[in-house]
Amino acid sequence: MSDWYRDFANSSFGTTVTKQLGLPRPAVLRRYEPGQPLLPGPAVVGSAGDGRLRDTVSALLRDAGVHVQSPATADGATDGEKPAAVILDATGLRTPGDLVSAHDFLAPAIKRLRASGRVLILADPPGEADSPAQAAARQALDGLVRSIAKELRAGSTANLIYVPAGAEGSIASPVTFFLSGRSAYVDGQVMSVSAAELPAAEDDEQPLAGKVAVVTGAARGIGAAIAAVMARDGAHVVAVDISAAGDRLAEVANEIGGTALQLDITADDAPQRLIEHLRERHGGVDIVVHNAGITRDKLLVNMDAARWNSVMAVNLQAQLDITQALLDADGVLRDHARVVCVSSQSGIAGNRGQTNYAASKAGVIGMVRAWAPRFAERRATINAVAPGFIVTEMTARMPFGTREVGSRINSLQQGGLPVDVAETIAWLSQPGSAGVNGQTVRVCGQSMLGA
Amino acid sequence: MATTRSADVRRAAIVGGNRIPFARSNSAYAQASNQDMLTATLDGLIARFGLQGKRLGEVVAGAVLKHSRDFNLTRESVLGSRLSATTPAYDVQQACGTGLEAAILVANKIALGQIESGIAGGVDTTSDAPLAVGDDLRRVLISLNNAKTLQDRLKALARIRPGQLVPEIPRNAEPRTGLAMGDHAAITAKEWEIGREEQDELAVRSHSNMAAAYDRGFFDDLVTPFLGLARDNNLRPDSSVEKLATLKPVFGKGEGATMTAANSTPLTDGASAVLLASDEWAAEEGLPVLAHLVDAQTAAVDYVHGGEGLLMAPVYAMPVMLARNGLTLQDFDFYEIHEAFASTVLATLKAWEDPDFCKSKLGLDAPLGAIDRAKLNVNGSSLAAGHPFAATGGRIVAQLAKQLHEAGPGKRGLISICAAGGQGVVAILES
Numbered sequence: 001m002s003d004w005y006r007d008f009a010n011s012s013f014g015t016t017v018t019k020q021l022g023l024p025r026p027a028v029l030r031r032y033e034p035g036q037p038l039l040p041g042p043a044v045v046g047s048a049g050d051g052r053l054r055d056t057v058s059a060l061l062r063d064a065g066v067h068v069q070s071p072a073t074a075d076g077a078t079d080g081e082k083p084a085a086v087i088l089d090a091t092g093l094r095t096p097g098d099l100v101s102a103h104d105f106l107a108p109a110i111k112r113l114r115a116s117g118r119v120l121i122l123a124d125p126p127g128e129a130d131s132p133a134q135a136a137a138r139q140a141l142d143g144l145v146r147s148i149a150k151e152l153r154a155g156s157t158a159n160l161i162y163v164p165a166g167a168e169g170s171i172a173s174p175v176t177f178f179l180s181g182r183s184a185y186v187d188g189q190v191m192s193v194s195a196a197e198l199p200a201a202e203d204d205e206q207p208l209a210g211k212v213a214v215v216t217g218a219a220r221g222i223g224a225a226i227a228a229v230m231a232r233d234g235a236h237v238v239a240v241d242i243s244a245a246g247d248r249l250a251e252v253a254n255e256i257g258g259t260a261l262q263l264d265i266t267a268d269d270a271p272q273r274l275i276e277h278l279r280e281r282h283g284g285v286d287i288v289v290h291n292a293g294i295t296r297d298k299l300l301v302n303m304d305a306a307r308w309n310s311v312m313a314v315n316l317q318a319q320l321d322i323t324q325a326l327l328d329a330d331g332v333l334r335d336h337a338r339v340v341c342v343s344s345q346s347g348i349a350g351n352r353g354q355t356n357y358a359a360s361k362a363g364v365i366g367m368v369r370a371w372a373p374r375f376a377e378r379r380a381t382i383n384a385v386a387p388g389f390i391v392t393e394m395t396a397r398m399p400f401g402t403r404e405v406g407s408r409i410n411s412l413q414q415g416g417l418p419v420d421v422a423e424t425i426a427w428l429s430q431p432g433s434a435g436v437n438g439q440t441v442r443v444c445g446q447s448m449l450g451a
Numbered sequence: 452m453a454t455t456r457s458a459d460v461r462r463a464a465i466v467g468g469n470r471i472p473f474a475r476s477n478s479a480y481a482q483a484s485n486q487d488m489l490t491a492t493l494d495g496l497i498a499r500f501g502l503q504g505k506r507l508g509e510v511v512a513g514a515v516l517k518h519s520r521d522f523n524l525t526r527e528s529v530l531g532s533r534l535s536a537t538t539p540a541y542d543v544q545q546a547c548g549t550g551l552e553a554a555i556l557v558a559n560k561i562a563l564g565q566i567e568s569g570i571a572g573g574v575d576t577t578s579d580a581p582l583a584v585g586d587d588l589r590r591v592l593i594s595l596n597n598a599k600t601l602q603d604r605l606k607a608l609a610r611i612r613p614g615q616l617v618p619e620i621p622r623n624a625e626p627r628t629g630l631a632m633g634d635h636a637a638i639t640a641k642e643w644e645i646g647r648e649e650q651d652e653l654a655v656r657s658h659s660n661m662a663a664a665y666d667r668g669f670f671d672d673l674v675t676p677f678l679g680l681a682r683d684n685n686l687r688p689d690s691s692v693e694k695l696a697t698l699k700p701v702f703g704k705g706e707g708a709t710m711t712a713a714n715s716t717p718l719t720d721g722a723s724a725v726l727l728a729s730d731e732w733a734a735e736e737g738l739p740v741l742a743h744l745v746d747a748q749t750a751a752v753d754y755v756h757g758g759e760g761l762l763m764a765p766v767y768a769m770p771v772m773l774a775r776n777g778l779t780l781q782d783f784d785f786y787e788i789h790e791a792f793a794s795t796v797l798a799t800l801k802a803w804e805d806p807d808f809c810k811s812k813l814g815l816d817a818p819l820g821a822i823d824r825a826k827l828n829v830n831g832s833s834l835a836a837g838h839p840f841a842a843t844g845g846r847i848v849a850q851l852a853k854q855l856h857e858a859g860p861g862k863r864g865l866i867s868i869c870a871a872g873g874q875g876v877v878a879i880l881e882s
Contacts, residue, residue, distance in 0.1 A: 236501075243668070246675040247491070250498035254533045260498035262671040273668075280739050 003391070005404070006414050026413035027155030030116030032181035032423055034205055034232065038064040039179055041084035041114055046071035046105035049092025053122050053168060057087055060172055071105050082112045085179050090123040091163065093137040102144070110148065118179050119158035121145050122171065125192060128164055138162075142190055149188035149446045150411050157187040157412075157446075166195040170435020177427045185388075185420035187411050188446030196434035197379060199336050206234030207430045212282045214238045214274070216265055216318075217292030219245035221392040222342070224252045225418030226289055229426045231256035235287060238278070240265065265292055265318040271325030275332050284334045287429045288326065290319040290341045293361075295394075300355040308356045315360035320367060323382070327374070337380040338429040341368055342421070343440055345388040349450025361386070365440045372438025381437040383428045388444025391415040412445035462743035463558035463727045465880065468849020469496035470723035471677035472684065473837035476577040479680040480720040485514045485521055486528055488677070488722040489574040493532040495675030496570065496724045500738055506535040508566025511553040512724070513543040514574050515840040515871075518581040525572075546871035547791065548749070549573045550723060550844020551878060557727045558744040567732040571848075572724035573841030579720075588615035623718070625871065627755050632762070632871060633792065637703030637710050639760030640794035643801050647709040650793035651695040654714040654834045657790055661831020662688030669830055673849055685717055685837040702792075714793035719837030723845030725852075741852035742864070747878035748772035754873040759812075762795045764875030765867040766802045770813050772877055778863075780819040783879075785826050785854050785864040787847045790833040795869055830854060844868060848880070855882035 006026040008014040018025050030040065043066050047054045058068045069083060086109040088102055102121075110119060121141055129135035141160055149158040159178050163171055170193040177183050203209050213230045217223035218239035227237045237258035241249040246262045253260035261277055263270055278285045293315045296307035319341055326333045346354050347361025368384045375382045389395065389406045395415065398406070407415035421443045428436060471492050474480045480488065489512060497503055512525040521527070526540040545552040550573035557569035584592070588611065595607040624631045640650075664670060665682055674682075690713070700708035702715060726738075733740050750768035752759035765788075773780060780803060788796045802808050803819035810816070830850055833843055851864045864880045 243671045243674070244676060244681040246495070246681070247677055250495045250675050253498035253501075254494055254503055257501070257503045259501040260495075260675075262675070264668065264671075267668060269668075281737050283737075 003407070003414055024408060024413040025153070026408075027115060027153070029155045029184040029412065030181045031184045031419065036181060037066075038176065039066050039084040039118070040116075042067040042069045042081050043085040043087060043179070044069045044071055044083045044109045045087045045089070046109065047089040047092055048102040048105065049094060049098050051089030051092040053091050053163060053171065054089040056168060056171065057089065057122065057175060060175060064176070071109065082114050083109060083117065084114050085118040085120065086110055086113060088121045090121055090138075090141055093123065093134065095133045096137045096140060099137055099140055099144075102141070106148070110152070113152070113156055115154035115156065116184075117152070117156040119145070119148055119152065119156065120175065120178050121158075121160045122163055123160065125162040125164050145190065146188045146446070152411070155184075155412060157183065159183070159186065159188070160190045162190070162192040164192070164194065167193045167435055169198060170194065170196050173427070173430055173432035174436060182423040182427055184423070185412065185416035185443050185445050186424060186441065187444075189442055191436070191439050191441060193435040194376070194437055196376070196437070198434050199431040203234070207432070208287070208426065209234030211235040211286040211429075212238065212278070212284065213287035213289065213429065214240060214278070214285055215289045215291055216240045218252055219249040221394065222387065222390060222418040222421050223291045225422040226291055226425050227252055227258060228256050229419060229422035230287070230289075230429070231258055233426050236282070238282070240274070241292070265322065266313040270318070271322045274322060275325060275329045278332055284332050285326070286334050286336070287338045287340070288323070289425055289429070290322070290339070292318070293342060295354065295357050297353040297357065299353055303356060311356040312360050315357065316363045316367070319364060323371070333378070333380065335379055336431055336434065337378070338433070339375070339380070339382040340425045340428045341382070341384045343384040343386040345386055345442065345444050345447055345449055348386055348442070349447075368440065369438045376437055379434070381428070381434060383436060383438065384440040385421060385424050385428070386440055386442045386444065387416065387421045388442065388447040388449070389415045390421060390443075391417055409449070410445035410447040414445065416443055416445055460562045461564070461729060462745060463561035464730050464733050464740040465742045465744060465848060465852040466726040466728050466733055466738045467496075467499060467741060468673055468723065468725040468845060468852070469499055469675055470673065470842065470846050470849070471495070471721055472674055472680040472682050473719050473721035473839055473842070474680055474684050475837060476718035476720060478684055479678050480576065481578040483576065483678060483720065484579050485517065485524060485574045485576050485722075486531065488576065488720065489524065489528040489572060490531040491677050492572060492574070492675070492722040492724045493528055493534065493570065496726055497533045498675075499672060500726055500736075503533045504535050506537045508560065508569040509557065510534070510538055510540040510570040510572070511543055511556050512540075512570075512572035512574065513549040513553060513841050515544060515546055515549060516575055516577060516580050517544075524574075544841070545874060545876070547789070547838070547840045547843060548868050548870035548874055548876040549841035550846070551747070551848065551866060551868050551876045552749070552844070554725055554727065554744065554844060554848050555747040555876070555878065561727055561729050568726070568728040570724050570726055572722065572845050573843070574722035575839035575841045576720040577718040582618040585615055585617070585619055587612070591615070625761065631702070633702035633710060633715055635754065635761035636715070636792040636795055637708065639763060639798050640709055640792075641703065641707055642760065643798040645709065645794040645797045645801070648692070648696075649797055650709055650714040651692050653790070653793040653796060654695060655690050655692050657828060657831045657834040658687050658690040660829055661686055661835035664830035669853070673853060683836045685719065686835050710792060710794055714834065716791055716833045716838035719839045721837065721839035721842045723842040723849065725845050725848045739856070741856035742880040742882045745879040745881050746772055746776055747876065749874065749876045751875070752873045759873070760798065761871070761873050762791060762869035762875075763798070763802065764873055765869050765877050766799055766875070767813065768875050768877045769803065769867065770815055770819060772879065773819070776879060778879070780822060782863060783822075783826065783865045784858060784862040785829060785851060786822055787828060787832065787851045787864065787866045789843055789847065789868040790828065791838065791869055793834060799867065844876070851880055855880055858882065
């Protein structure tokens with residue numbers, strides 16, 4: 001499904017027209033491909049105050065083959081190439097007065113940022129501040145980064161990672177994700193990392209090599225994209241869907257060299273059957289992606305019990321039951337396991353006609369937050385992703401006007417692709433993402449809904 | 452256990468199976484060819500067991516109704532599938548016994564250590580059936596093709612008569628008797644005094660058993676949807692003896708006719724495949740072993756001059772196989788007797804219970820005896836699913852292997868399939 005407007009706006013004639021009329025000009029986003037360098041150009045790393053992460057981040061970038069530039073001076077003098085990323089270490093902030101140094105660093109650097117550039121701010125969490133003034137300064141970054149994200153154009157994004165004391169070792173995976181093409185449609189987001197024990201270094205090209213990954217709802221759309229990205233990253237994918245979708249499921253499995261498992265995840269014996277399958281065929285599981293979901297839209301006042309119950313059963317109860325059964329089953333959920341649950345923008349912003357759907361998807365966010373400490377004890381993680389407007393067969397059936405508006409009301413002025421959700425899930429599934437736990441990552445291009 | 456089988460022969464494992472839902476003739480698969488269906492069935496099996504790009508020992512399958520262009524049907528299907536193109540394949544055909552015979556062939560090669568893995572299958576379509584021109588027209592066309600001069604060509608063409616233009620449609624009839632298979636079965640039903648009601652009861656039980664099996668997800672790892680069909684479209688979960696009693700007989704003549712469209716299998720399109728392997732291969736691949744194929748036997752009867760029923764050959768094959776394995780007919784946990792017609796199943800059981808028949812025809816001192824009917828076709832059989840001739844064997848082998856696996860280790864199952872030409876194939880599976 002092509003984005004006709006984006007393609008038009010990027011044609012030579014379209015460029016003239018959209019510029020003249022002041023129309024939005026959605027960019028072709030930089031998306032990840034295996035073998036691609038982390039960044040297509042140099043990165044500028046600066047700090048506000050005496051940051052503790054600047055050296056770590058610079059070293060990480062150099063290891064990844066990125067040229068690290070020194071910050072531009074106040075008069076705009078720079079050293080060479082335009083940067084592909086601007087990274088601010090704001091862990092040195094003490095008072096709101098220090099924020100001016102953030103401005104001093106960011107303004108000239110962002111002015112020179114390339115297309116599909118990245119702005120990334122690292123800071124301490126406001127909740128752990130020594131004083132109200134320090135908390136204010138840290139929280140201020142939240143508004144700052146969300147506004148930068150809205151000001152950026154040409155497919156660039158801005159995101160913020162809160163790094164508490166002791167969690168410095170966990171930042172490599174999220175920093176790499178936010179700089180890379182994997183995060184193309186993740187914009188204006190604020191997330192936290194926590195201290196975690198990291199497994200031994202992984203293969204950069206195949207970070208999921210040797211892992212067994214279950215993906216539910218894998219026969220089509222976002223699920224099929226998740227399965228494909230997981231397989232590309234080295235995992236053996238057990239693609240799960242209802243038996244009625246078995247032919248498309250088999251195609252997906254055959255395409256990616258995985259296996260197909262026809263299973264109604266809402267059946268009473270579904271958790272047990274899944275566990276037996278994983279035990280018998282693979283001896284366990286490393287990654288579980290709860291992607292299967294359905295919509296049964298109606299205004300609340302017109303909604304019957306069947307619509308309510310079926311949405312709750314598939315979107316929430318099945319995730320709870322299967323996850324609980326995996327936790328209880330001895331030795332099936334392996335060390336460093338990763339569970340990723342698909343929530344939705346509707347679960348954050350609400351949506352007219354989707355009380356059941358939004359409730360189920362909000363429930364998922366509560367579920368991963370509550371389960372995170374329990375997972376951390378087992379050196380595992382559980383997270384959610386909340387897709388915004390993602391271009392699928394489902395959205396292709398929407399009326400033209402609704403679809404066009406829905407896909408443009410975000411900072412990137414376009415709908416995301418299933419692969420954008422898949423890349424985020426594959427990142428959360430990496431062994432190196434051990435410090436990301438209990439989070440809900442929005443993949444929405446900084447949607448205006450629920451922002 | 453007394454056995455004459457060689458002890459150092461290993462038993463082939465049944466890893467699992469796949470089939471597409473069976474469709475009544477000229478319905479969902481009206482536009483699908485045998486190769487389409489067999490390829491889709493192989494691909495479903497490949498997806499289930501992660502066989503993409505693998506070279507298996509061999510793929511053996513066949514079709515009863517086959518176009519001449521499908522001379523290499525199985526090999527062409529393998530080439531169109533996700534298996535490695537270096538997987539060898541060949542076609543077999545033993546009428547309705549094709550699917551089971553294919554499984555026996557693959558299992559025997561595995562047992563002898565000639566191969567480590569293989570797929571056995573079968574496919575049939577009565578919708579995309581091969582039409583042939585009559586012999587007269589065929590001779591004209593061949594001489595036309597051989598003609599060298601215009602004159603010769605015109606001479607050849609002049610031999611065409613309107614009557615020759617009617618194509619020959621394959622019929623479900625015996626070439627030597629001209630009787631439809633159902634008419635043969637009706638003769639046997641009359642001989643064995645098989646009543647209408649017991650036939651209808653068997654049909655209803657087949658439908659309700661299979662519907663229940665679908666509902667509990669039993670077929671989730673045995674069936675892959677195809678062309679919009681997720682369940683066999685012959686399946687009637689709400690079928691009842693009262694409803695069936697209203698149908699008029701279609702086979703047999705006069706007052707005593709008992710065989711209706713409901714207690715006889717309809718013409719059906721479909722395909723099935725079973726993955727067999729050595730235990731070692733299955734373990735290396737991390738694949739399950741549902742059951743082993745213990746033994747098999749074929750038999751044939753002289754239904755033309757010998758006075759035996761066309762579909763009674765399995766009755767003869769059974770005691771031979773049981774004796775070889777030191778087993779009685781009662782030593783089984785499940786029985787899968789192919790429901791070509793309800794009356795065939797009932798006549799088969801009655802024959803095994805009949806002391807005179809067992810003595811005079813089978814040469815046994817005592818009859819094989821009765822079986823526990825609760826163990827018969829427990830997840831439904833051909834009356835419910837339909838019967839795409841060559842695909843039935845694969846359906847039954849995979850279905851029974853899964854039943855045995857669910858029941859736990861050491862369980863035994865028996866398969867009996869009758870076939871056109873007065874042939875029959877029986878086999879023993881054990882979990």
